[in-house]
Amino acid sequence: MGVESEDVVAAAPPLSLREVFRRFWPYTRGRRQWILPLVLLSLVGPLIDAAELWLFKVVVDEVLVPRDLTPFLWIGPTYAGLILLSGLLGIGDSLTSAYVSERFLLALRSDVFRHVKGLSPGFFERRRLGDLLSRITEDVEAIETFLLSGVVDVFYNLLRLGIFLGLLFYLSWDLTLLAIVIVPLFWGAARHFSRLIKQASRERTRRSGSLSAVVEESLGNVTLVQAYNRQDWEQDRFERENLGRYHAVMTSTRIRAFYGPLVEFIEVLGGLAVMGLGTWKLAQGQLTLGGLLVFLALIGKLYSPVRDLSRLGPTFYAASASAERIAELLDQRPQVCDAPGARRIGRARGEVEFDGVSFHYPDISRWALSDVSFRVGPGETLALVGASGAGKSTVAKLQLRFYDPDRGAVRLDGVDLRELVLSDVRDNVAVVLQETLVLHGTVRENIAYGRPDATDAEIVEAARAADADEFVRLLPDGYDTVVGQRGRMLSGGQRQRLAIARAMIRDAPVLLLDEPTTGLDAESGRRIMDPLRRLMAGRTTIVISHNLLTVRDATRIVVLDHGRVVESGTHDDLFLRGGTYARLHRLHATTAPAQAGPPPQGTVWS
Numbered sequence: 181m182g183v184e185s186e187d188v189v190a191a192a193p194p195l196s197l198r199e200v201f202r203r204f205w206p207y208t209r210g211r212r213q214w215i216l217p218l219v220l221l222s223l224v225g226p227l228i229d230a231a232e233l234w235l236f237k238v239v240v241d242e243v244l245v246p247r248d249l250t251p252f253l254w255i256g257p258t259y260a261g262l263i264l265l266s267g268l269l270g271i272g273d274s275l276t277s278a279y280v281s282e283r284f285l286l287a288l289r290s291d292v293f294r295h296v297k298g299l300s301p302g303f304f305e306r307r308r309l310g311d312l313l314s315r316i317t318e319d320v321e322a323i324e325t326f327l328l329s330g331v332v333d334v335f336y337n338l339l340r341l342g343i344f345l346g347l348l349f350y351l352s353w354d355l356t357l358l359a360i361v362i363v364p365l366f367w368g369a370a371r372h373f374s375r376l377i378k379q380a381s382r383e384r385t386r387r388s389g390s391l392s393a394v395v396e397e398s399l400g401n402v403t404l405v406q407a408y409n410r411q412d413w414e415q416d417r418f419e420r421e422n423l424g425r426y427h428a429v430m431t432s433t434r435i436r437a438f439y440g441p442l443v444e445f446i447e448v449l450g451g452l453a454v455m456g457l458g459t460w461k462l463a464q465g466q467l468t469l470g471g472l473l474v475f476l477a478l479i480g481k482l483y484s485p486v487r488d489l490s491r492l493g494p495t496f497y498a499a500s501a502s503a504e505r506i507a508e509l510l511d512q513r514p515q516v517c518d519a520p521g522a523r524r525i526g527r528a529r530g531e532v533e534f535d536g537v538s539f540h541y542p543d544i545s546r547w548a549l550s551d552v553s554f555r556v557g558p559g560e561t562l563a564l565v566g567a568s569g570a571g572k573s574t575v576a577k578l579q580l581r582f583y584d585p586d587r588g589a590v591r592l593d594g595v596d597l598r599e600l601v602l603s604d605v606r607d608n609v610a611v612v613l614q615e616t617l618v619l620h621g622t623v624r625e626n627i628a629y630g631r632p633d634a635t636d637a638e639i640v641e642a643a644r645a646a647d648a649d650e651f652v653r654l655l656p657d658g659y660d661t662v663v664g665q666r667g668r669m670l671s672g673g674q675r676q677r678l679a680i681a682r683a684m685i686r687d688a689p690v691l692l693l694d695e696p697t698t699g700l701d702a703e704s705g706r707r708i709m710d711p712l713r714r715l716m717a718g719r720t721t722i723v724i725s726h727n728l729l730t731v732r733d734a735t736r737i738v739v740l741d742h743g744r745v746v747e748s749g750t751h752d753d754l755f756l757r758g759g760t761y762a763r764l765h766r767l768h769a770t771t772a773p774a775q776a777g778p779p780p781q782g783t784v785w786s
């Protein structure tokens with residue numbers, strides 16, 4: 181559509197209007213009782229309109245033409261009363277419809293957010309965050325138009341049409357027939373334009389998603405962008421999507437712009453024909469002047485519901501483009517979920533077992549893990565070592581049940597994770613990851629994220645054990661200091677100690693440490709050893725590390741290579757065996773002593 185799309189965000193699969201309705205109507209549950217009062221309120225509006233017009237006829241025929249003021253004495257107050265009543269009903273109508281629409285949006289948006297949040301990490305690895313934001317905020321609103329405002333408008337306009345047509349037939353049936361001859365023209369135009377508008381709207385919503393995705397990615401990685409001087413490239417990417425959206429909006433506006441005058445032209449043609457015949461009937465004495473004037477006014481009013489109804493078609497189609505994007509989100513199923521009859525486990529003893537586990541990531545044929553088996557007893561430490569890409573982090577993801585294995589089983593206390601309640605599995609695990617996740621909030625909130633009901637004393641105690649208390653107290657507001665998004669205000673080592681405090685307060689029997697010293701210099705690496713050791717005490721720990729010097733005292737070491745276990749045993753066993761581990765160890769000792777930190781006596785495991 182004018183600007184080449186690199187498909188930042190793909191279009192959602194199309195849905196028919198009926199299907200969209202079927203999908204989203206259930207979300208009106210609990211608010212449906214308001215729809216009838218809204219329709220009834222809509223009914224009163226046209227009735228008052230009709231009464232006003234009728235009064236106008238009476239004024240012309242009984243006051244103006246005979247020049248007699250007497251009937252005006254009752255017409256005047258009646259007219260004022262009607263206007264007052266219609267104003268009051270209008271207030272009620274606006275408030276009720278806003279209430280119904282906003283409650284609907286509230287519920288739908290929450291449901292969509294709840295659903296998306298529950299999807300597996302694999303989903304988010306494949307999606308653009310900005311696009312998801314745009315769906316949850318903008319597209320959800322369009323569905324409201326589709327289901328509620330749209331439906332109420334249809335009823336409202338049909339009622340208006342019925343009432344006005346009734347009056348018109350009563351005034352003059354032949355004039356009315358002439359007037360409605362043009363209605364099919366309206367519908368023909370509406371059908372033609374609806375299709376074009378739906379295409380344009382799809383493109384517009386897709387481009388909005390792409391634009392948000394680009395903004396989120398560029399601003400979210402602003403340090404990288406600036407450090408590598410990629411501002412111009414990012415600006416180009418943004419311009420492309422911005423321009424794409426502009427063209428899409430212009431196309432849809434152009435279609436709508438042509439549609440409006442065309443419909444008006446058809447309307448004027450009808451009006452002129454009626455006026456011609458009406459004037460002739462007036463001359464013949466078949467119609468009073470008031471009758472003709474009211475007839476013409478009614479025709480104007482008759483066309484407006486017809487026009488509105490025919491305009492609703494394109495509006496429905498435009499909204500359905502948004503609905504498609506939401507439906508596509510709701511159709512995503514989490515890769516893992518509770519099996520029927522899943523068991524609760526409470527606090528586990530902490531025995532972890534991988535039994536012949538093979539796994540590949542969705543849509544990727546290469547096995548990330550092949551026939552991996554090991555067992556870690558309660559309180560023991562298992563070290564996973566291997567080259568980059570060997571599958572170490574994948575073991576951690578399976579342990580957290582982010583994915584299920586394709587073959588074999590992962591067990592906790594002897595029970596397959598698939599038979600357990602998912603939240604129980606994760607409650608039993610605390611993680612300290614390579615890239616420490618710090619949320620925008622206070623230090624206190626960040627630590628308590630591990631266990632929301634932790635008391636202040638427990639938070640301070642965890643921070644002390646993690647060797648974080650000292651630096652936290654030096655922050656401007658101590659524990660109430662707001663650390664920026666992703667903890668940008670803290671150093672790498674400080675973030676890591678915060679993560680240890682968070683894991684500490686969670687107090688789970690199983691601990692996953694994914695490269696806890698990566699990215700830290702020797703000094704910072706050394707500083708977190710003590711807190712890590714305190715954290716590991718009494719817990720089953722799986723530690724992933726490139727740093728062979730830091731794993732030698734683990735209860736057991738498993739060496740992974742291309743997803744397979746190639747060796748396993750204690751440091752001494754493996755060292756003496758002279759295989760991969762011994763080779764890696766020698767290589768590591770000769771090439772990386774400076775960044776590996778202290779010699780064996782200073783390691784975590786000693």
Ligand SMILES: Nc1ncnc2c1ncn2[C@@H]1O[C@H](COP(=O)(O)OP(=O)(O)OP(=O)(O)O)[C@@H](O)[C@H]1O
Nearest residue numbers: 305541544548566567568569570571572573574575
């Ligand atoms: N989300 C993913 N989708 C598809 N493939 C993935 C995904 N994550 C990892 N892989 C692939 O699975 C294999 C194992 O990756 P994994 O992250 O487990 O390795 P690792 O040993 O932890 O590496 P590193 O030490 O560099 O962190 C790699 O080939 C990787 O490309």
